């Protein structure tokens with residue numbers, strides 16, 4: 056019997072449901088396949104840094120699988136449609152009897168998988184899929200009325216209640232197959248897709264590095280998380296997002312690790328604050344399945360389709376480049392450009408600025424983030440953008456508009472983060488760094504830093520008017 060594991064966004068050997076199931080029969084010949092799809096990635100806007108991280112993760116998982124006696128092959132196809140053809144041909148060539156794979160929840164991915172199941176069924180290959188990138192299967196956490204939750208807090212409470220009843224199990228990495236480790240691994244060839252270097256000291260690739268970071272974070276930092284997580288100058292969050300986005304790590308591993316260090320985490324306390332972020336991730340994944348429209352650039356709240364967004368290439372460019380004249384926004388956008396990662400508080404501030412101060416369509420920002428984030432993930436990114444734009448489920452109410460200057464004073468009080476990314480402001484005193492031009496004017500200083508491209512108060516009024524007009528149109 057030949058069992059094939061079709062790897063996609065699950066590049067790990069530990070706690071991988073499809074891999075584990077494929078290996079259950081000790082007599083089976085187990086092989087694995089990854090199909091790169093550069094044309095599809097281009098359409099989805101995958102960041103070149105994420106592509107390189109994916110490439111490194113693929114090499115890492117091939118090494119780990121080889122040690123277990125499992126050969127990982129690679130095929131290339133332009134898009135998902137072509138990938139299915141390659142998969143079917145591969146199954147034929149290798150006499151595959153059974154295919155194992157972990158579900159993805161975005162619409163193009165689901166269409167691809169439905170097509171694959173259909174064509175493989177015709178070819179007499181038995182196919183089995185798994186809900187692996189989540190704690191619980193989407194659709195299995197429901198309100199009393201058997202519907203998906205639209206609000207996060209009751210969803211989160213329902214998850215915690217379920218976790219008290221049953222913990223999703225973490226499955227082991229496969230043991231070495233009887234066929235013994237593989238000495239000659241199949242050739243992996245570089246993706247025909249732009250790849251960009253990233254800082255490997257910040258994001259070391261590989262499953263071991265991911266598990267080590269998780270262990271370290273749960274042991275030493277998770278208790279400070281509630282105090283530190285909103286301060287971008289501090290390294291107070293886990294920085295596990297890239298591993299979770301590409302499936303180098305699973306949310307169940309996060310759950311069990313935090314439970315091992317903090318056995319009472321489900322009852323509350325600092326570690327639960329962190330676990331709640333993993334539940335936010337879960338919430339957005341479940342939402343994609345309940346409302347596939349979210350994958351199609353559509354807002355959750357219908358009337359927000361009526362909003363008349365502005366078109367201003369100059370403003371958009373200033374935002375992208377970190378030259379808006381609002382230091383906290385600019386520092387954030389420069390962090391994104393340089394690192395391919397941005398702190399969560401800053402994602403909220405810079406997204407809010409694009410939508411509520413510049414009145415530019417949130418989808419432009421969503422796309423820019425995906426094109427630059429090493430941890431880009433449709434569900435979380437769309438969820439974050441629709442939250443900031445007040446177009447999503449359980450989003451920030453449209454009339455509550457972040458003031459970028461007060462956000463800056465609150466979360467980067469002494470300007471440490473701003474100075475790191477906006478060196479033009481290094482000599483501005485702490486308390487003035489959030490609105491440096493006011494200080495420069497008073498003190499007759501010249502700043503080599505752009506003046507604010509909009510005035511917050513006026514922009515706020517304009518946004519409120521535009522949202523109200525759209526709401527009144529429904």
Ligand code: FAD
Nearest residue numbers: 292293294295296332333336399402431432435436439440
């Ligand atoms: P931690 O604070 O340590 O959190 C642990 C894990 O929980 C994260 O790694 C992530 O997997 C998950 N998580 C945390 N916050 C959220 C959240 N608000 N929504 C969903 N999952 C969350 N996250 C992505 O993984 N990919 C994205 O493309 C993405 N885009 C975003 C866009 C906007 C506008 C906003 C506001 C948020 C976005 N987030 C995204 C969520 C969040 O900002 C990042 O997950 C977080 O900053 C990653 O850093 P960390 O790993 O140190 O997080």
